[in-house]
Amino acid sequence: MLGFDTPPAIDSGSTAWMLASAAMVLLMVPGLAMFYAGMVRRKNIIGTMMYSFGAMAVIGVQWVVIGYCLAFGTDRGGLIGWDTSLLGLASIKPTDLYADKLIPQLAFVMFQGKFAIITPALISGAVAERMKFSTFIVFSLLWSTLIYCPLAHWVWAPGGWLFERGVLDFAGGTVVHIASGFSALVLALLVGRRQDFERGGAVAPHNLPMTLTGAGLLWFGWFGFNAGSAVAVEHPVAGAIAGLAFATTQTAAAAAGLSWMLIEWWHHGKPTSLGLASGIVAGLVAITPAAGHVMPWAALVIGMLASYACYAAVQLKGRLGYDDSLDAFGVHGVGGLLGAIATGFLCFTPVAGALTGGNWGQVGKQLLGAGATIAFTVTGTLVLGLLLRASMGLRVDADQERDGLDLALHGERGYHSELI
Amino acid sequence: MLGFDTPPAIDSGSTAWMLASAAMVLLMVPGLAMFYAGMVRRKNIIGTMMYSFGAMAVIGVQWVVIGYCLAFGTDRGGLIGWDTSLLGLASIKPTDLYADKLIPQLAFVMFQGKFAIITPALISGAVAERMKFSTFIVFSLLWSTLIYCPLAHWVWAPGGWLFERGVLDFAGGTVVHIASGFSALVLALLVGRRQDFERGGAVAPHNLPMTLTGAGLLWFGWFGFNAGSAVAVEHPVAGAIAGLAFATTQTAAAAAGLSWMLIEWWHHGKPTSLGLASGIVAGLVAITPAAGHVMPWAALVIGMLASYACYAAVQLKGRLGYDDSLDAFGVHGVGGLLGAIATGFLCFTPVAGALTGGNWGQVGKQLLGAGATIAFTVTGTLVLGLLLRASMGLRVDADQERDGLDLALHGERGYHSELI
Amino acid sequence: MLGFDTPPAIDSGSTAWMLASAAMVLLMVPGLAMFYAGMVRRKNIIGTMMYSFGAMAVIGVQWVVIGYCLAFGTDRGGLIGWDTSLLGLASIKPTDLYADKLIPQLAFVMFQGKFAIITPALISGAVAERMKFSTFIVFSLLWSTLIYCPLAHWVWAPGGWLFERGVLDFAGGTVVHIASGFSALVLALLVGRRQDFERGGAVAPHNLPMTLTGAGLLWFGWFGFNAGSAVAVEHPVAGAIAGLAFATTQTAAAAAGLSWMLIEWWHHGKPTSLGLASGIVAGLVAITPAAGHVMPWAALVIGMLASYACYAAVQLKGRLGYDDSLDAFGVHGVGGLLGAIATGFLCFTPVAGALTGGNWGQVGKQLLGAGATIAFTVTGTLVLGLLLRASMGLRVDADQERDGLDLALHGERGYHSELI
Amino acid sequence: MKLIIAVIRPERLEAVQHELVTVLDEGDSYRLTVRPVEGHGRQQGEVEYVRGQRVQSRMVSRVEITVGVNDQYVEPAIDAIIRGARSGANGQVGDGKIFVVPLDDCIRIRTGERGGQAI
Amino acid sequence: MKLIIAVIRPERLEAVQHELVTVLDEGDSYRLTVRPVEGHGRQQGEVEYVRGQRVQSRMVSRVEITVGVNDQYVEPAIDAIIRGARSGANGQVGDGKIFVVPLDDCIRIRTGERGGQAI
Amino acid sequence: MKLIIAVIRPERLEAVQHELVTVLDEGDSYRLTVRPVEGHGRQQGEVEYVRGQRVQSRMVSRVEITVGVNDQYVEPAIDAIIRGARSGANGQVGDGKIFVVPLDDCIRIRTGERGGQAI
Numbered sequence A, B, C: 001m002l003g004f005d006t007p008p009a010i011d012s013g014s015t016a017w018m019l020a021s022a023a024m025v026l027l028m029v030p031g032l033a034m035f036y037a038g039m040v041r042r043k044n045i046i047g048t049m050m051y052s053f054g055a056m057a058v059i060g061v062q063w064v065v066i067g068y069c070l071a072f073g074t075d076r077g078g079l080i081g082w083d084t085s086l087l088g089l090a091s092i093k094p095t096d097l098y099a100d101k102l103i104p105q106l107a108f109v110m111f112q113g114k115f116a117i118i119t120p121a122l123i124s125g126a127v128a129e130r131m132k133f134s135t136f137i138v139f140s141l142l143w144s145t146l147i148y149c150p151l152a153h154w155v156w157a158p159g160g161w162l163f164e165r166g167v168l169d170f171a172g173g174t175v176v177h178i179a180s181g182f183s184a185l186v187l188a189l190l191v192g193r194r195q196d197f198e199r200g201g202a203v204a205p206h207n208l209p210m211t212l213t214g215a216g217l218l219w220f221g222w223f224g225f226n227a228g229s230a231v232a233v234e235h236p237v238a239g240a241i242a243g244l245a246f247a248t249t250q251t252a253a254a255a256a257g258l259s260w261m262l263i264e265w266w267h268h269g270k271p272t273s274l275g276l277a278s279g280i281v282a283g284l285v286a287i288t289p290a291a292g293h294v295m296p297w298a299a300l301v302i303g304m305l306a307s308y309a310c311y312a313a314v315q316l317k318g319r320l321g322y323d324d325s326l327d328a329f330g331v332h333g334v335g336g337l338l339g340a341i342a343t344g345f346l347c348f349t350p351v352a353g354a355l356t357g358g359n360w361g362q363v364g365k366q367l368l369g370a371g372a373t374i375a376f377t378v379t380g381t382l383v384l385g386l387l388l389r390a391s392m393g394l395r396v397d398a399d400q401e402r403d404g405l406d407l408a409l410h411g412e413r414g415y416h417s418e419l420i
Numbered sequence D, E, F: 001m002k003l004i005i006a007v008i009r010p011e012r013l014e015a016v017q018h019e020l021v022t023v024l025d026e027g028d029s030y031r032l033t034v035r036p037v038e039g040h041g042r043q044q045g046e047v048e049y050v051r052g053q054r055v056q057s058r059m060v061s062r063v064e065i066t067v068g069v070n071d072q073y074v075e076p077a078i079d080a081i082i083r084g085a086r087s088g089a090n091g092q093v094g095d096g097k098i099f100v101v102p103l104d105d106c107i108r109i110r111t112g113e114r115g116g117q118a119i
């Protein structure tokens, strides 16, 4: 086979880490599917996994066709990106480098693509066990194109208006978690409660080991998610900031898992595995915007706080009476918001924060970023949701919900015994 | 501990990617085991997983002892490799580099070894639920030594006759997928149909979440499988082509998953999770030979086509009445063939293809490669299969099949309730 | 976002591999949880997984707060490390390099932290299905701080007394496996036998596919565990020794899996999946101390021996009548010991061994290392265990054991049917 | 004493239990045993698809409940079960059956009590 | 009316259903309830191995079917079950048992019909 | 002949089988059928927690065993079951129930034998 000379420019170490990270982030999608699916009833396990796997297929295509172009194309007024030549990635040669980094642009495209995939998948947690699969697929496609891509541009693309204002979001605290969390809340309200939730009564998870395994895969993949995001700030990509982000990610996850466990011990005397897993995820969510900006000790703090905040939010759900099936809002919305603001207080690089350098301005910027994101995603999701409810309908009908999405929508059962 | 000076020659980035890729490909084996095992009946889950895990053990040893020597030893007449000093990898020093690449040769040996492991494991899908474990183990050993190793040499080793003729197979479309797919078909015919298949009736998968998880691990590992294969064509190894292969792999998988889903929606109104998972795998198979040779847009095309082709092939099975339990032929044989030929049409590097540069010659070469592979593997497997049927016997006896392979062959049950 | 200039010093390839390895080692924890949990009864699956996940949270925090400081702080008399400034990793700047390696120190801290996490998790296998969760958490915390950290310092930190004597332990044969294995034995004896073990009768694993999947994840992660440990001996980190360690790891695992399978075939005619999985783990354990010191052919030998030794040890358990639930001692203690000694015979770099260079001195050093480790960990665990038994109590009460740890301690059930 | 065996739709179980509480006047500690079963009746089984192939399972999942009652409770219990298990005003195919089996004796293991007061 | 309870080998279930269709003359909508059970009988349980240790499970998996029939159908149903469940010409240990229990009453939930025509 | 149906605690199954062996004098091949069930009785169900929310399951897991015996064995069998199933000297709530149902006939599928000697 003919040899192929990679431009000496390319740094193999940075590329290796970018590719590894992108692969790890992809693994988060099955991980999320398991995390969620273990928490629902048997009759809905396939339906729940399909929300995530469906997004993997649909957004996987959308990103290549138009998504990347909208998010990272040439800036248009700080609001959106666009380059006709980027449609279908047509104009990207394998040897093209990404910005001033020494990695192939395609590697960066793929890394970012995984973020676009997992975000709508996260939303599905709020509407599991009752939302129509067909509608969810259309929703993801539109939401990703009309809401996620612009938002990613605002925050991460040079020229994006939030980016230019110095809002810090290292790996997606606002773009991924606040966006998905708040959209999830809106969608949950539009879809309405599950029948059994009406009858009051938490739905016991049907397969906790699966949820734990999913949490494990998420933790693993999150290292790519956060440490890989160093691509935005340093060259070579696998350097000091990548190491820092890795350390803070690990630390926050452990701290949050531990504190959620302790909270439950204190609250009702039983440290549950679902609690530990939830804490881990809460910590990972909260550290996401801060990963490359804070020191490990700050990650301990953020992790601890994340579990308190999210645990409280989840308890609130019962009170307020909305049905966020798997706490997509409680964990991602609340955790993401906490992390985004905490970043303003605790960051030390590239700028100092309020507590680390008396720079209260950064807190303001973080609030601006979070506020803008919430406003935009809530409105956007509301409009989108109402349109879809009017057109396709958001919810399966009562019998289908009663008999389970698996048989009704997918013509499958998760498990078969010998008899049936 | 004494320091050890790695020859400055070695490029750490390339090595990092090669090692990461090799590890990811190994993870595909458990992934495959889960993908397959979820599709069989409860009573055969262990037996089905053991085919893959068994191959992992047996070929893992065989590759070190003699496999690598046969596949990548000094070329002998374009047909096989051999270096007595390579037996047991005896002569390879840790500091030896692979060819003109700046990575330790041992890393390359391991990367290739994973391919040798997974190929026979793929075959097991066609004979699941009825083939004798002992016979399968012996079969893998012989098949890998007598068929896989020579074939790998033909296509991938400098001097190999197909290699010299410029046949393109980036990561194993012919060597791995066509070879395993067509061998699977032959073996399925030799072993004969399952009792229940006789009675007509698809066997409902007993654990779909497991199959989906397996598909997720396969997708993840496939990035190492394809992007790691850049080792054959570029230095440093983690460079432009690796980035390209990663992008096309991701794109084809998503496109194929999506189209399989749409096909089912149109065909019988229910997008199944098994369908989505099958589409993903079909797309990954089809892009394998093309990964580093085509542009992302071409990967969209190949992915789409893959699902159509494989879905059709699977439907055909019913008509033709052979029992390819888990569609090893329908997905890997057909998908691999499609990809190998499509490469001739759509490749743009290192040479242009028919559609991308009017170079019809490449299509011819691809057909030659595919044809030679099919002819060789079909004959080889036929002979091997007949010999084993005459000697050890290919199939468990009726009672064992009825009661399940797990208890009969492995003295285990996959799951135990509290009672039993 | 402001750019951040990583000191040119940092080698991105080495860093990429270190980060990837660290992530892979973390994945071993869920892998271990699955490996173990599949082997227990349904009623204890959550409890069993929680031992590992709990350690992930607790030690994850402990390592950052004080663990790293004790293990790798400035040497104090060869017995322990200490730097007040390392508490909470306070003094480590992202740009600090680790020793003379070109990687961020934080990356090294994280990599080592994963070892600290998995070691107590391994111990849990011996006391599964009956040890109090609360006590286990406290035990892990104390054990890790008082036993693991000093031991790691002795063997791996420059200045450590075993390190200085040239004891070889490439990736933790003594520090991780002998330490956890022998501590596990002591703890199992202190906790006493399970009720049903009393009644005699092996407990049939309730979910073997889960155990197999766990074994797969362990195999995958182990590449990071062993090949990543090249960080101790070479620069760049992803170089010749990393490649060697990867190759020996793969080879030993396959060889051990194969031989365990053959042993069972010969012993009772049924090659079980649990056996194959156990063999794989035994091989991985045994090669750990030798990974970067021996040639691949030697790994074949070590792998084979490992399965014989561990299989024998497991059979012995029945005779001696102690209840090491999941054979933490039989596999990790025995396998680790075998590997540590075998290293002395078969190593060829950085020094030659007894068989490879007539250097019997190395065997002596290995025996010293193993002996010291056993003496220290056995005494330490004994004291710790007795104190905890007197204070918190080691064991749940009879009813809780009867009804299962999941409901009794965690207020959860692993699985829910539709009815309950 | 009679042993009432009823095969009902899984999703009706909750309703049936509700109704039974009212008639078995044991407050919330009414006695009942439940088990999942697969039923075959006039109703057709679920339809599944495996890689495009249609699979019509012969069976439908049902729940079987058994209640041991004293004679005067038989009729009320039957009515209660019907009220709870019937889907819609005049039922649907697949709603299930109730079987009444004579009971010679009944023993409470805890106390060893027998017959009527043990039930 | 009688309630026929039969414990059979799982793998014979299909055959038994076949035979029952022929005698219960309800066409394909013959009524039947099936549940998995663990049986202990003359036949020994399966042998398993756990890390080299032999584990002889005391139990074997069986399937229990119940059919409620009117008296004139009892004998035909029993014969049908025997035909379907017996392995080989003269059976093997473990083929199972059939129990016939008297049925006082039977109610179709959907319609409330009782007795003979409800079965 | 009677069909003895007992609902017991899962963890007592072993003990019950032990006791039954002694009285059913068929050596180790005593006959028995077991199935998992969910029970609702005086005893409350387990308490679980889902993200801080308390979930009191209405059900507890139980095991149901059925033994077909000839009349002279009924009493011994009942006593045996009680001995095995009762937790502690004077039992605990939740220990379960035993139901005795008349058996009109019993057939051994393997041989076709009927009645007493078939059981």
Ligand SMILES: Nc1ncnc2c1ncn2[C@@H]1O[C@H](COP(=O)(O)OP(=O)(O)O)[C@@H](O)[C@H]1O
Pocket (backbone or CB within 6 Å): D007, D038, D039, D040, D041, D042, D043, D060, D062, D092, D093, D094, D095, D096, D097, E031, E032, E033, E034, E066, E067, E068, E069, E108, E109, E110, E111, E119
């Ligand atoms: N004679 C019978 N014997 C055993 N089970 C029965 C019988 N009749 C009905 N069943 C059970 O009741 C369920 C519902 O019966 P079905 O015929 O579908 O309802 P309907 O009688 O209202 O048409 C069936 O699935 C089966 O499990």
Ligand SMILES: Nc1ncnc2c1ncn2[C@@H]1O[C@H](COP(=O)(O)OP(=O)(O)O)[C@@H](O)[C@H]1O
Pocket (backbone or CB within 6 Å): E007, E038, E039, E040, E041, E042, E043, E060, E062, E092, E093, E094, E095, E096, E097, F031, F032, F033, F034, F066, F067, F068, F069, F108, F109, F110, F111, F119
């Ligand atoms: N008297 C009985 N009571 C309850 N179940 C029984 C009885 N006799 C047999 N069975 C059930 O039938 C199954 C087959 O019985 P077995 O004794 O093995 O067959 P055979 O009677 O032909 O020897 C047993 O596993 C058990 O489940």
Ligand SMILES: Nc1ncnc2c1ncn2[C@@H]1O[C@H](COP(=O)(O)OP(=O)(O)O)[C@@H](O)[C@H]1O
Pocket (backbone or CB within 6 Å): D031, D032, D033, D034, D066, D067, D068, D069, D108, D109, D110, D111, D119, F007, F038, F039, F040, F041, F042, F043, F060, F062, F092, F093, F094, F095, F096, F097
């Ligand atoms: N009348 C009954 N009908 C059906 N099942 C019963 C009945 N009485 C008891 N059971 C079963 O026996 C189990 C134990 O009964 P419970 O009332 O808790 O014990 P006790 O009678 O000692 O208070 C219950 O969970 C239930 O499954």
